[in-house]
Amino acid sequence: MSDKDIVIIGAGIGGLTLGLRLHQAGIPCRIYEIAPEIKPLGVGISLLPHATKNLAELGLLQDLTDVAITTSKIAYYNRFGQLIYNDPSGLHAGYQWPQFCIHRGDLQMVLLKAFVARAGAGRVVTNHRCTGVEQDAGGATAHFEHGATNEKLPSQRGSIVVSCEGIHSVIRKKFFPNEGPPRYSGINMWRGVTRWRPFLDGNTFVRIGWHKPAKVLIYPIRDNIDAEGRQLINWVCDIEQEQPIRDRDWNKQGKLEDFIGTIADWNFPWLDVPAMCRAADQILEYPMVDQDPLPRWSHGRVTLLGDAAHPMLPRGANGGAQSILDCTALTKCLMGNADPVQALAAYEAERRPATTQVVLTNREQPPDAVLQEVYRRTGDQPFRSIDDVISQDELSALLKRYQRVAGFDRERLGATA
Numbered sequence: 001m002s003d004k005d006i007v008i009i010g011a012g013i014g015g016l017t018l019g020l021r022l023h024q025a026g027i028p029c030r031i032y033e034i035a036p037e038i039k040p041l042g043v044g045i046s047l048l049p050h051a052t053k054n055l056a057e058l059g060l061l062q063d064l065t066d067v068a069i070t071t072s073k074i075a076y077y078n079r080f081g082q083l084i085y086n087d088p089s090g091l092h093a094g095y096q097w098p099q100f101c102i103h104r105g106d107l108q109m110v111l112l113k114a115f116v117a118r119a120g121a122g123r124v125v126t127n128h129r130c131t132g133v134e135q136d137a138g139g140a141t142a143h144f145e146h147g148a149t150n151e152k153l154p155s156q157r158g159s160i161v162v163s164c165e166g167i168h169s170v171i172r173k174k175f176f177p178n179e180g181p182p183r184y185s186g187i188n189m190w191r192g193v194t195r196w197r198p199f200l201d202g203n204t205f206v207r208i209g210w211h212k213p214a215k216v217l218i219y220p221i222r223d224n225i226d227a228e229g230r231q232l233i234n235w236v237c238d239i240e241q242e243q244p245i246r247d248r249d250w251n252k253q254g255k256l257e258d259f260i261g262t263i264a265d266w267n268f269p270w271l272d273v274p275a276m277c278r279a280a281d282q283i284l285e286y287p288m289v290d291q292d293p294l295p296r297w298s299h300g301r302v303t304l305l306g307d308a309a310h311p312m313l314p315r316g317a318n319g320g321a322q323s324i325l326d327c328t329a330l331t332k333c334l335m336g337n338a339d340p341v342q343a344l345a346a347y348e349a350e351r352r353p354a355t356t357q358v359v360l361t362n363r364e365q366p367p368d369a370v371l372q373e374v375y376r377r378t379g380d381q382p383f384r385s386i387d388d389v390i391s392q393d394e395l396s397a398l399l400k401r402y403q404r405v406a407g408f409d410r411e412r413l414g415a416t417a
Contacts, residue, residue: 007160044103
């Protein structure tokens with residue numbers, strides 16, 4: 001490996017997207033991953049138009065279209081199954097780019113396949129756990145041990161090192177050893193995937209209720225998975241809990257009985273929510289946590305990206321999207337600055353304020369604020385007409401406010417209409 005290569009730690013969404021961006025720009029890199037094999041793990045995520053725009057620039061739009069659901073709208077309901085608002089999504093809202101709902105593993109495999117095809121299989125190295133990083137005036141060195149045996153492995157030197165390790169970033173901990181535990185929001189979440197017949201138009205992302213007593217998100221992530229024409233449905237159930245689950249493990253197994261009673265009567269004409277949850281292939285549990293924004297990401301020739309830089313509440317499809325935007329910004333800064341240290345400083349100057357705003361907005365004004373407002377105005381009771389509660393203009397304004405903060409408002413991205 002040349003000491004001019006960029007060392008990327010982590011082959012998740014951020015690491016692979018960064019690898020593709022750098023390769024497209026003619027900047028050599030190598031990605032080091034702790035897992036022995038990169039497998040399509042996880043559950044569903046949503047890719048908003050600003051994320052798909054960036055992935056389209058990498059030539060991945062058709063590959064994503066082939067494996068994802070192209071979302072037609074986001075539909076907001078109260079817990080009594082009454083429609084509050086239909087918000088068209090992506091192409092259906094006049095954007096130039098679609099909104100996708102996709103299995104995280106499918107997205108990762110699209111990115112991995114593209115990177116290997118373009119850069120070569122040898123540019124992704126597995127079974128490498130990063131243990132630390134050092135740097136000098138000429139470059140940066142990442143130290144590794146074997147992901148399974150803990151055997152010390154050869155260190156790898158490059159022009160810079162980028163931590164794309166996610167929420168458990170070793171490099172983040174190196175620079176901020178006294179950061180403290182994550183900040184718990186007071187909400188615990190259970191999520192799962194279920195093989196289920198299509199509901200509504202088969203392309204709708206549904207948000208139901210509020211955290212008192214529960215909020216549920218439901219959206220399809222794979223189409224026509226069997227001879228019966230069923231879809232793979234991703235669902236998330238958020239419930240307020242005083243005692244947080246301390247372990248931040250995306251793969252922690254959850255229990256149906258811990259939440260199903262809260263939504264036991266959510267059986268609507270268009271979907272039997274508890275029956276769908278009971279039929280899940282898999283249930284996971286995760287506390288809704290984030291971290292306070294850091295005062296800096298870049299330290300000389302080492303920087304942070306994605307969840308390693310700005311772990312945020314899992315709301316509004318922003319974790320993956322902001323990671324993808326990080327990759328574009330970092331690549332442009334490296335192309336525009338001969339000095340890597342200056343490039344990393346410029347990257348941080350562009351992206352840290354933007355992601356800080358998203359982190360803080362997710363805490364106070366979430367993307368489903370329309371549900372919160374209707375809950376407040378109705379006192380969690382059924383309504384005769386939504387227009388008696390709140391106007392459509394008010395609902396639209398609440399949604400557009402979040403879109404502007406997250407960076408995917410139509411005015412900024414451009415639109416077809």
